[in-house]
Amino acid sequence: MKKDYSQLLKLINKQKDNFPLDQSFYIDSDIYEIDLETFFYNQWIFVGHESQIKNTGDYFLFEIGNESIIIIRDKNSKVNCFYNLCRHRGSHICLEKEGKTKKLVCPYHSWVYNLDGELIKARMMPENFEKKDWPLHKCHSIIFEGLIFINLSDNPDNFNEFIKPTRNFIEIHGLSNAKIAYKKNYPTNGNWKLALDNFHECYHCQTAHPEYCKVHTKDYIQAYGAGNNTGPESLEFSKKLNDWNIKTKNIGYLTGEYSEKSFSRFYRSAERTPFTGNRLSETKNGKPASTLMGDFNEFDGGYTTIGTSPFNSLLMSNDFATAFTFIPRGPMKTDVEIMWLVDKDAKEGIDYNLENMIWMWDKTTIADKKIIEDNQKGVISKKYKPGPLSEMEKGLEKFKKWYLKTLLKTLK
Numbered sequence: 001m002k003k004d005y006s007q008l009l010k011l012i013n014k015q016k017d018n019f020p021l022d023q024s025f026y027i028d029s030d031i032y033e034i035d036l037e038t039f040f041y042n043q044w045i046f047v048g049h050e051s052q053i054k055n056t057g058d059y060f061l062f063e064i065g066n067e068s069i070i071i072i073r074d075k076n077s078k079v080n081c082f083y084n085l086c087r088h089r090g091s092h093i094c095l096e097k098e099g100k101t102k103k104l105v106c107p108y109h110s111w112v113y114n115l116d117g118e119l120i121k122a123r124m125m126p127e128n129f130e131k132k133d134w135p136l137h138k139c140h141s142i143i144f145e146g147l148i149f150i151n152l153s154d155n156p157d158n159f160n161e162f163i164k165p166t167r168n169f170i171e172i173h174g175l176s177n178a179k180i181a182y183k184k185n186y187p188t189n190g191n192w193k194l195a196l197d198n199f200h201e202c203y204h205c206q207t208a209h210p211e212y213c214k215v216h217t218k219d220y221i222q223a224y225g226a227g228n229n230t231g232p233e234s235l236e237f238s239k240k241l242n243d244w245n246i247k248t249k250n251i252g253y254l255t256g257e258y259s260e261k262s263f264s265r266f267y268r269s270a271e272r273t274p275f276t277g278n279r280l281s282e283t284k285n286g287k288p289a290s291t292l293m294g295d296f297n298e299f300d301g302g303y304t305t306i307g308t309s310p311f312n313s314l315l316m317s318n319d320f321a322t323a324f325t326f327i328p329r330g331p332m333k334t335d336v337e338i339m340w341l342v343d344k345d346a347k348e349g350i351d352y353n354l355e356n357m358i359w360m361w362d363k364t365t366i367a368d369k370k371i372i373e374d375n376q377k378g379v380i381s382k383k384y385k386p387g388p389l390s391e392m393e394k395g396l397e398k399f400k401k402w403y404l405k406t407l408l409k410t411l412k
Contacts, residue, residue: 005411008034012404012411018397020386026191026379032331035192036065038410039403040328043266043309044162046147047071047325049339050079051179052098057115060098062150064327069139070094070104071148074115081141081150082117087134104136146176147323162266165258166306169270172254173304173316174294178341181290181320181348182358186336186365190372192328193403194379195336196310198372199326200395202226208371211363215283217276222392227305228257228271230395244274248300255302260402267402269307281317284359290319290342290352310399315361320352322361332376336365 008031015021025031047062048071059072061084068084070093084092086106093106093113103120104113112121117136122129140151142159147170149159163170188195198204202225205212213221219237224230245255257271279286280299288299296318306314313324321341329335338361346352378384389397 009408009411012408015400015404016386018389020197020389020396021193021400022386023379023384026194026376027331029331032191032328034407036328038407040064040311041152043311044142044149044151044156044159045309045311045325046149046323048148049175049178049180049323049341050143050146050148051344053079055100057100057102059094059101061094067152068092069150072115078116079141079143079148080116081139082136083139085137086111087119087136088122145170146178157265163308165268166270166308168254169258169272169304169306170314172295173321174343175321175341177344178293178321179344180339181342181352182340182354184338184362186338186369187329188334188336188369188372189332190334190376191332192326192334194375195326195334195372196399197396198368198375199313200226200230200399201393202231203390203392204371208367209364211360215279215360220273220276224271224273226395227269227307228259229398231392240274240276244302248272248302251298251300253295253300253302263402263405265406267307267310267399270305272302272304275301275303281319282315282322282360283356285356288319289357291346292318293320293343320357336369338365
């Protein structure tokens with residue numbers, strides 16, 4: 001039976017330009033479920049890095065909505081992704097968040113699968129039972145530059161088409177030869193769109209983020225603080241950017257930017273921008289935190305910012321990468337997971353300084369957690385009504401329009 005979306009479609013069409021979304025989009029459980037189906041289950045999302053599972057049998061779980069995905073390395077060193085349910089009666093197979101196993105054994109009736117998902121043992125089944133007919137359900141997955149991307153759609157978009165605009169920006173940083181130096185989760189009591197609204201504007205940065213403002217200058221924050229075309233143009237920063245582009249091209253490194261010029265089912269962006277003065281890295285003191293990565297033989301004083309989807313961002317200096325994943329956990333709950341990546345051969349305390357490296361985004365994300373939670377507390381009030389956006393919130397407006405248009409195209 002076809003669902004009736006008429007009321008939601010009316011609500012979508014009522015939304016005003018240059019205003020945030022109405023209250024229902026941030027609190028309603030039905031809209032939340034539609035969001036999961038429309039967005040998270042239909043995007044290529046990176047959920048980890050292959051260095052998390054170095055050896056045969058190493059695994060971790062990624063969970064979203066009703067789905068649990070086993071991400072495991074098999075005996076041929078291939079990374080496999082399976083839905084975490086036994087083909088017998090549906091029990092979860094892996095019960096721990098991460099671990100190491102020789103085989104995948106269902107704890108309910110002991111059906112046994114090998115690490116590439118084939119059923120190899122099922123006790124006391126009928127004579128005509130064929131084990132080969134009952135492998136684990138695969139989840140679509142791709143390893144790109146060491147990042148583990150999954151897609152929960154039964155008919156996912158072509159990965160090469162999806163990654164094409166950001167490919168070069170990612171590849172120069174050598175993430176396939178990286179490892180996780182540190183990982184942290186920031187559980188946040190706020191709707192996923194409130195979390196992303198906050199991430200897509202830097203109007204609040206001067207007020208709320210002294211650490212971010214120590215690292216990034218006022219003119220950068222105005223023009224590029226939440227990505228390209230997210231704030232008013234700064235002539236001062238435009239000149240710095242132009243001068244840096246010329247210098248950086250002359251030493252053979254990538255420059256430029258990308259943003260979606262027209263509506264797309266994807267939501268991607270990328271740019272390379274300069275730090276100011278003598279700063280070489282996104283650290284507390286501006287000095288390198290680790291050894292150079294990827295294509296970089298010398299520090300170019302630049303910074304790469306990439307959004308591969310609404311749920312993933314990569315923020316990268318020449319010597320380390322900060323990778324964000326936003327995971328909806330409920331109508332008013334979101335996990336913000338961050339991985340800090342360094343060269344795979346770098347040694348903590350010798351080649352990299354962990355505290356210097358994580359300082360800014362750890363402090364900033366802790367502050368953002370409180371900001372989002374306080375925002376959510378206000379949004380649930382009967383008196384909440386969206387107010388007009390600032391010119392510093394262009395990124396929020398751009399994301400909102402993409403979100404609403406995608407919903408309209410999906411639900412009609």
